Amino acid sequence: MRTKADHFATDLNELATQAKALSHPARLQILQVIAQKESCICGEIVDDVPLAQSTVSQHLKVLKKAGLIQGTIDGPSVCYCLDPAALQLLRERFDGFLGDMIDESAATTC
Amino acid sequence: MRTKADHFATDLNELATQAKALSHPARLQILQVIAQKESCICGEIVDDVPLAQSTVSQHLKVLKKAGLIQGTIDGPSVCYCLDPAALQLLRERFDGFLGDMIDESAATTC
């Protein structure tokens, strides 16, 4: 694929990247599971999500790469938790992006 | 691809679908262009985005399918505009989803 990411503004690329991390229901559910459980062992996520262990692991990798979660090794298991600061930042970016757009487009009707 | 969308909650599927619409920098830029221009003729978008006309048309289709924009035929041209209500709804959904998660995860640190 000829992804012409270099032709777009940096902030648009970053926002698009984070939106992509949220663009799959399994990843959204994984985030919810991690948020709800007091502990966040990988195995529990696999139990709660209707996907194979290897697939869940891939999704976790995507979320980790996007900076939305972090995993720490806990003996034989891996404990995953959210990064509240990153989520808050993402929230603000989305809000800002959409908010600006809504303000500007208030007049435009076609 | 075996997209197991049916295995996930409806609201997660919908949010993921809309996030996917925002997951490409070209589409984000197109939204900005439409928001900024007072008129929103398709050709102007093509001029402002570093992609071929057919590619832009595809992106517009994705945005239209996601319900974020609408296009009305204006003679030989097509006038695109944002759907402020849809954008506002999306904004609130993101905000709610991320907000709930941040609240719940305040305690969880691993």
Next chain:
DNA sequence: TGACATAATCGTTATAAAGCGATAGAGGGA
């Protein structure tokens, strides 16, 4: 009607993403 402009669609190619089973590596306990 004929020529031109605009935008959507088609056909094709290349890359990314999603999914799974199997394997590998790292710890912990018997």
Next chain:
DNA sequence: TCCCTCTATCGCTTTATAACGATTATGTCA
């Protein structure tokens, strides 16, 4: 040490996405 558990990675297949050029369809205007 040996086995078991847990999770990441590999290899593979299937489907989706992105991109473009070429074509088609629809209007406008001379």
